[in-house]
Amino acid sequence: MCIRRLLGCLFFAFCLGTSPACAEIYKDIRPLDTLADIKAKLPGATYERLHPAWAQEWDTIYSVSGQGLSGTIVVKFHDDRPSFRKKLQEGVDAEHKDVVEKLANASDEDALSVDWVRWIPVASIPLPRFVSKYGKPDTAAFSDEDLQPYRVWKKGVTAFLADDEKSVVRVDYFFTRDELRQEYKSKYGFVPDFLSQEQEDKSAGRAVVKVPKKAKKKSGG
Secondary structure (H helix, E strand, C coil): CCCCCCCCCCCCCCCCCCCCCCCCCCCCCCCEEHHHHHHHHHCCEEEEECCCCCCCCCCEEEEEEECCCCCCEEEEEEHHHHHHHHHHHCCHHHHHHHHHHHCCCCCCCHEEEEEEEECCCCCEHHHHHHHHHHHCCCCCEEECCCCCCEEEECCCCEEEECCCCCCEEEEEEECCCHHHHHHHHHHHHHCHHHHHHHHHHHHHHHHHHHHCCCCCCCCCC
């Protein structure tokens, strides 16, 4: 069983963020992609690790740039190794110890999985172009951090604007639950319980109705 499937089966549930509908994928950087996957898709790019003040031990951020790319791509990865190291410290049953040790000591290329993608274009882009492509934004607000205006589309696109609110200076792409479900099913042939539609219905407070299986007929009457 590959490392990515083990991550999904064993301990990956805590990594999930909430977002609805079908995601917008930028530069074919997809959920569950590893750093190795991205380097294979963009082999001629320059990769620079960033160290923002807010990053925790499980956060890894790379900027990706180079000839043929429009502007700069910033990719936020989740590093699962700290969680597996903690599992080892707390104690793991013998049956799973070898697997957890392997995951705890995996290389950057295998251990880092994509959380979100940011695109910083060379020059700002008129906001109406995004409205033409995605429709009217679902949310218009200001960042709590620096009061920068932004617009949100439920398909996983957040556009940050210049002060005049007429042009876009950067775009964040987030993966939706639907996209994560599709990716798990496509890559591994299963959907983890934490991504199931039933779990989503429960979280949203919707009633889940299960149709009982037909009872077997009793023999002899």
